[in-house]
Amino acid sequence: MPREGILISNPYKRITDEQVRQIHRASLQILVDPGLICFSKKAAEIFQSHGAEVSAVADADHPCWHIKIPEKLVMEALDSAPKTVKLGARNPDNALIMKGDEPRVFFISGSETNIWLDVDFPTYVRKSDSSGEIQVPEFHPRRATVADLCQSAHVCEHLETLDGYIRTVNIQDEDITGDNKDVNKFFASLNNTTKHVMSGLTSLEQLDNVVRMAELIAGGEEALKENPIISFITCLVKSPLQFVEDTTDAFIEICQRGLPVVVSSSPQAGTTAPIKEAGIMAQINAEVLAGITLGQLVNKGTPMLYGSVPVRARMDTLSDSYGSVETSQYNIDCVQMAQFYKLPNYSTSGVCDAKIPGQQASIERLFSDIVVTLSGPQFLHCAYGLLDCNAVFCLLQAVLDDAHFQMLKFFLNTPKINQPELAETMKQIKEVVATPQKLYIRYIRQVMRSGEITPPYPFEGDGESDNVFALAYQRMNELLAKPVEHIDPETTADIFREIPGLLPRLNVYKEGK
Amino acid sequence: MAKKDIIGLIRENVIQGRVVQDDESLDGGMVGEPGVTELVEEALAKRLDVRDIINKGLTEAMTLVGQKFENKEYYIPDMLASAEAVGAAMKLLEPHLAQSGIKPKGKVLLATVKGDLHDIGKNIVTILLRGAGYTVKDLGNNMEPQSIVNAVRVEKPQFLGLSALLTSTMVNMGDTIQALEESGLRDNVKVIIGGAPVSEEYAKSIGADGYGSDGFQALAVIESLTST
Numbered sequence: 106m107p108r109e110g111i112l113i114s115n116p117y118k119r120i121t122d123e124q125v126r127q128i129h130r131a132s133l134q135i136l137v138d139p140g141l142i143c144f145s146k147k148a149a150e151i152f153q154s155h156g157a158e159v160s161a162v163a164d165a166d167h168p169c170w171h172i173k174i175p176e177k178l179v180m181e182a183l184d185s186a187p188k189t190v191k192l193g194a195r196n197p198d199n200a201l202i203m204k205g206d207e208p209r210v211f212f213i214s215g216s217e218t219n220i221w222l223d224v225d226f227p228t229y230v231r232k233s234d235s236s237g238e239i240q241v242p243e244f245h246p247r248r249a250t251v252a253d254l255c256q257s258a259h260v261c262e263h264l265e266t267l268d269g270y271i272r273t274v275n276i277q278d279e280d281i282t283g284d285n286k287d288v289n290k291f292f293a294s295l296n297n298t299t300k301h302v303m304s305g306l307t308s309l310e311q312l313d314n315v316v317r318m319a320e321l322i323a324g325g326e327e328a329l330k331e332n333p334i335i336s337f338i339t340c341l342v343k344s345p346l347q348f349v350e351d352t353t354d355a356f357i358e359i360c361q362r363g364l365p366v367v368v369s370s371s372p373q374a375g376t377t378a379p380i381k382e383a384g385i386m387a388q389i390n391a392e393v394l395a396g397i398t399l400g401q402l403v404n405k406g407t408p409m410l411y412g413s414v415p416v417r418a419r420m421d422t423l424s425d426s427y428g429s430v431e432t433s434q435y436n437i438d439c440v441q442m443a444q445f446y447k448l449p450n451y452s453t454s455g456v457c458d459a460k461i462p463g464q465q466a467s468i469e470r471l472f473s474d475i476v477v478t479l480s481g482p483q484f485l486h487c488a489y490g491l492l493d494c495n496a497v498f499c500l501l502q503a504v505l506d507d508a509h510f511q512m513l514k515f516f517l518n519t520p521k522i523n524q525p526e527l528a529e530t531m532k533q534i535k536e537v538v539a540t541p542q543k544l545y546i547r548y549i550r551q552v553m554r555s556g557e558i559t560p561p562y563p564f565e566g567d568g569e570s571d572n573v574f575a576l577a578y579q580r581m582n583e584l585l586a587k588p589v590e591h592i593d594p595e596t597t598a599d600i601f602r603e604i605p606g607l608l609p610r611l612n613v614y615k616e617g618k
Numbered sequence: 619m620a621k622k623d624i625i626g627l628i629r630e631n632v633i634q635g636r637v638v639q640d641d642e643s644l645d646g647g648m649v650g651e652p653g654v655t656e657l658v659e660e661a662l663a664k665r666l667d668v669r670d671i672i673n674k675g676l677t678e679a680m681t682l683v684g685q686k687f688e689n690k691e692y693y694i695p696d697m698l699a700s701a702e703a704v705g706a707a708m709k710l711l712e713p714h715l716a717q718s719g720i721k722p723k724g725k726v727l728l729a730t731v732k733g734d735l736h737d738i739g740k741n742i743v744t745i746l747l748r749g750a751g752y753t754v755k756d757l758g759n760n761m762e763p764q765s766i767v768n769a770v771r772v773e774k775p776q777f778l779g780l781s782a783l784l785t786s787t788m789v790n791m792g793d794t795i796q797a798l799e800e801s802g803l804r805d806n807v808k809v810i811i812g813g814a815p816v817s818e819e820y821a822k823s824i825g826a827d828g829y830g831s832d833g834f835q836a837l838a839v840i841e842s843l844t845s846t
Contacts, residue, residue: 541756542741547635547702549695551646 107191107200108268111517113208116444116481119437125445128438131387132394133176140173141346141395145353148399152178155402172348179394182401188447190365190408192269192484193332195322196299196590200332201269201484203410203449208481211268212510214261214503215456215487215495217275217305221249222461222492222499226575242574244461246497249274251281251293251608256585257500258297261489263584264503266510269301270294271338271486273498278608285606287311288318291335292600292607295322296592303367305338309355311606316362318604321596329364336365338412338451341399342392344372348399356396360403367451367484368396369412373425374435376418382431386438389415393439397448410484412451413439419458425494427456427487428469436473437480444481452482455506456491462502462574466492471509478513501574504581508563515559624666625675628657628707632679633686635699637706644696654703658710668711668718672751676704680749697834698742701749708751723751724844725775727807729766730759731790736783739813742833743779750837752777763790763797770803777840780826782813791816792824799825808843812836 120128142162143149149170153159158173192201201211223245231237257273272290281289286307294302295318306312315335323329339356343349359366370392372378378385393411400407415435419426426432436452443450454477457469478485487495488510490503537545552558563580566572592600594614601607609615634643636653652660661671683700686692715722726747730737737759747754757769770778778798782788791811798804810828811821812835821829828843830836 542744544698544738544741544745546695546742547641547699550635550644550693550699551642553693553695554644 106198107202108198108211110201110209110211110268110483111478111514112519113210113479113481113517114519116208116440117437117476117479118441119434119480120441125441128383128386128390128442129445131383132391133179135346135387135391136174136179136395137176138173139346140171141342141348141392143170143172143348143353144168144350145348145357146170147357148172148348148353151357151399151402167350174395174398178402179398182398183394183446183448185401185405186397186446186448187406187408188449190410190449191333192301192303192336192365193323193329193334194269194299194301195295195334195592197332199268199300201301203483205443205447205449205483208444208483210478210482210485212266212488213269213271213303213484213486214257214267214273214489215271215453215491217272218491218496218498219249219275219277220246220493220497221253221274222246222497222502224462224499224501224574224578226578240575242462242578244499248277249498250278251276251289251611253498254290254293255297255611257490257498257503258294258302259589260500260503260581260584262298262300262589263587264489264507266507266514267300267489267503269303269484270298272302272304273490273503280608283308284310285608288314288604288606289608289611291315291318292604292611295319295334296597296611296613297589299590301336302334303336303338305340306355306359309351309358312355312358312362314604314606316364318600321599321603322592333365333408336367338367338369339396340369340371340412341396342370344370344377344392345388346392346395348395353399356400357403360400360407363404363407365408365410366400367410367412368393368400369414369451370396371414371416371425373423374415374417374431375420376423378415380418382434382438385415385435386442389413389435389439390442393442409448410451411439411443411446411448413443414453414487415439419494426458427453427473427491427494428458428465430472433473433476436477436482440477440480440482449483451484451486452477452480453487454478454485455488456495458494460493460497462492462499462505466502467505467509470506474506474509475513478517501577501581504577504584505564505573508577511563512559521557624657624661624664625670627652628654628661628671628675629679629682631657632676632700632703632707633682635696635703637699637703654707655710658707662710662714668714668720671707671711672720676707676751680704698745698749701745703749704751705745705748705754708748708753712753722753724777724840725753725755725773726777726779726840727755727757727766727769727773727775728779728781729757729761729769730781730783731766731787731794732760732762733790734782734784734787735759736813737781739783739833740779740781743781743812743830743836746833746837747840750841752840761794763794766794767797767801767803770798770807771801775807777843778807778809779830779836779840780809780811782811782815785815788813788815788820791826795825808840810836810839810843 416425417431454473459466564576808827828839
C-alpha cells in the first residue's frame with residue numbers, strides 16, 4: 106500500500122476558473138511572442154524538428170536560439186504527459202501515487218541549502234541573582250557536509266508526516282567534487298531513508314551512475330521503472346523565459362530514460378518576473394509548459410510534475426521572500442493551473458524569511474503550510490526545516506515542522522458527521538442530561554484512544570516555561586538514535602564495487618564503522 | 619460466582635471505569651457484562667464482607683488507577699470514570715458501613731456560590747470525592763450564603779467546598795465564610811475553595827482553610843485535612 110498523504114475534500118481556490126483560462130491563454134501567447142531564448146542546441150533542434158519556429162540569435166555572447174512554441178505542440182504535450190505519476194521507494198509502502206485530478210497532498214522536504222544550522226543550549230546566569238540560570242538556544246551556521254545529509258535523511262525517515270525526501274543540503278566536504286557529488290548525495294539519501302528520494306543533478310556525466318545505483322537498489326532496470334525510487338528536479342527554464350544549457354541537456358537525458366522528473370520554474374516577482382500576480386502567473390505557467398512540451402517531445406509519456414516555486418522579491422534585499430503572503434498566493438494559483446491541466450503539482454510552502462527557528466519562522470511557515478496545503482497540491486516540497494529564504498536547513502526546525510503537519514493533517518481529516526454518529530451521540534446526550542453531574546467525560550475515553558482527538562502539542566513546557574526548542578532537540582536526538590533500515594550489505598557491496606566516486610566513509614558495513 | 623471472583627471483577631470494572639452493564643470498557647468491549655453496580659449488588663446479596671469489597675475491590679483498583687495515571691497510561695477522563703464507578707459502589711454500600719464497623723471517611727458539602735452558574739469543576743470534584751469514599755452532598759449552583767449556612771447546619775459536614783468561575787462572583791465565597799462565622803458554625807467545618815479566578819493567597823485572604831487548583835488537588839487537600 107502506498108502512502109496515504111492527505112486528501113483535501115474541498116480544495117481552496119484563489120482564482121476563478123475563468124482566470125485560470127485567461128492565464129492559460131496568456132501563457133500560450135507568451136510561448137509564441139516573445140517566445141523563449143534557448144541556450145541548449147539539442148533542445149533547439151528538438152523544437153525545430155517538431156515544427157517550432159527556431160532562429161539563431163545574432164550577436165549573442167553565447168550561442169543561443171530564439172524559439173516560438175506553437176499552441177499545437179503544447180496541447181499535444183499536455184495530452185501525452187501522464188496524469189498519474191508514481192514515485193517509488195525502497196520500502197514500497199512509502200511509494201507516492203499522485204493523480205493530477207485528485208488533491209491528495211504529500212509533504213516533502215527540500216531543498217539543497219548551502220548552510221546547515223547547528224543548535225546548542227548554553228547556560229546563562231542572571232546578573233542580578235547568580236542562582237538564576239537559564240538555557241538559551243544558540244544557532245550556529247556552517248557549510249553542510251555529506252554527514253549532515255545522512256543525518257537529515259535519517260531523521261526524515263522517522264518524521265511521521267514526511268512522505269518523501271528531497272536532499273536537504275548541498276554537500277560541500279573537501280573530498281566532494283563536481284564529479285562525485287551526485288553519486289554521494291543520492292547514496293547518502295537512499296541509504297538513510299526508505300522513502301522516495303528526489304534531487305537535482307549536478308553533472309550530466311553522473312546521470313548514468315546515479316541511475317545504475319538506483320537500479321542496483323531497486324533490483325534492475327525494469328524494477329526501477331516499476332518502482333522509481335529516485336526522481337529528478339530540473340529548473341531548465343531560467344526566468345524570464347530562457348532554457349539554460351546544462352540543465353536542459355540533463356533534462357533531455359533524464360526524459361530519454363523515462364524516469365520521473367519535475368519541470369520546475371522559480372521566477373521572482375519584481376525582478377525575474379512581473380511584480381503583479383497576473384504577470385508572474387502568465388510567465389511561470391509559460392515556462393513550465395515550455396519544459397513539459399520539450400520533455401514530451403523527447404520521450405512521450407515521461408512522468409512529469411508541474412513544478413512551481415514562484416516567489417516575491419524582498420523589497421529590502423531583492424532576495425527571494427518565501428515568507429511573503431504573495432508567495433503563497435502564487436503557489437496556490439500554480440496549484441490551480443496544474444489542476445486545470447490534470448498534472449500532479451510540485452508546490453512550495455514552509456520556507457520562511459526568518460534566519461533561525463523562532464516566532465517569525467513559525468508564523469511564516471505555518472501560514473504558507475496551511476494555505477497552500479488547503480489548495481491541494483500533490484507534492485508539497487520545502488516543507489521541513491528551511492530558513493533564511495531557502496538558504497539554511499535546520500534539523501531542529503524540521504522536527505518542529507513535523508508537529509505543525511501533525512496538526513494540519515488532523516485538521517484536514519474527513520468530518521465524521523452521519524446518521525449512526527448522530528444517533529450514538531443523541532443517546533449520550535439523553536443519558537448525560539439525566540445524571541446529576543451532567544458531564545460527558547466518560548465518553549471521551551474511547552474516542553481518545555481511537556486517535557480521534559488531537560494529541561497535545563508535543564513540545565509543551567511545564568507551567569509558564571517555554572521549552573519548545575529543548576524538547577524538540579531531545580526529540581531530534583531520539584530520532585537520530587532510532588535505527589534506520591540501510592541498504593543491505595550485499596547491495597551496498599555491489600554499489601561500492603560498480604559506482605565510482607563514492608566516499609568509503611559512507612559504507613556503513615565497512616570495518617571500523 | 620465465587621467471592622474472590624466477584625471482588626476481582628469489581629476491581630477490574632473499576633479499572634475499566636464501568637458503572638453499569640451497558641458501559642464500555644477502555645477498548646470498547648464488555649458491553650452487557652455486569653458493571654460495578656451489578657457486581658456490588660451481587661456481592662451484597664451474597665453477603666460478602668463489605669470491608670473486602672471496599673479494600674480489596676474498590677481501594678486496590680483506585681490505587682492501580684492512580685499508578686496508571688502517574689505512568690501516563692491513564693488520563694483524567696479515565697480517572698474520573700473509575701472514580702464514578704467507585705462512587706456508585708459506595709452509594710450502594712453506604713447503608714451497610716455502620717453494621718460492618720466501617721467509619722465513613724467524611725462528609726463534604728459542595729456548592730457553586732451566589733451569582734455563578736458554572737459548575738463543571740464542582741461536578742468533577744464531586745465525582746472524585748465520591749470515588750475516594752467521601753459522602754458528598756452537592757448543593758448545586760448559584761447558592762446564597764444563607765442557604766449554604768442552613769445546609770451546613772442540617773447536614774453537619776466535615777468539609778465545605780465552594781466554587782466560582784467569575785471574578786465578579788468569587789467575592790461571594792468570602793461572604794459565605796462570613797455568614798458561617800456569624801451563624802457560629804465556622805469552627806465546625808473546614809472550608810475549601812476552588813475555581814479559575816481564585817488562588818492560595820485569595821483563599822487565605824477570605825479565611826478559607828484550603829485551596830484546590832484542580833479536582834485532584836482539592837481531593838488531596840481534603841485528604842490531608844482529614845488526616846490532621
